[in-house]
Amino acid sequence: MLGTLVHLGFDALLLSAFLAGIKRTTGLTPRLSDVPNKDVRQLLRSYLEFGEYVFDFAVVIFGRSSSFERRRD
Secondary structure, three states: OHHHHHHHHHHHHHHHHHHHHHHHHHOOOOOHHHOOOHHHHHHHHHHHHHHHHHHHHHHHHHHHOOOOOOOOO
């Protein structure tokens, strides 16, 4: 049970970071204004903001690593 919850949590984290990457590269983001419930809308907004935090953290970590290089193609 605990393993399943950790797995689902990690999957949700990856999805949120993926959506943050899409937002950064294309500007596309989910239309939260279509969510009728204010509390659910705020929860989704927080979820997406957490994904942006994770994305930024990953960029910093990868940027400091000698295994990655910054290329502008």
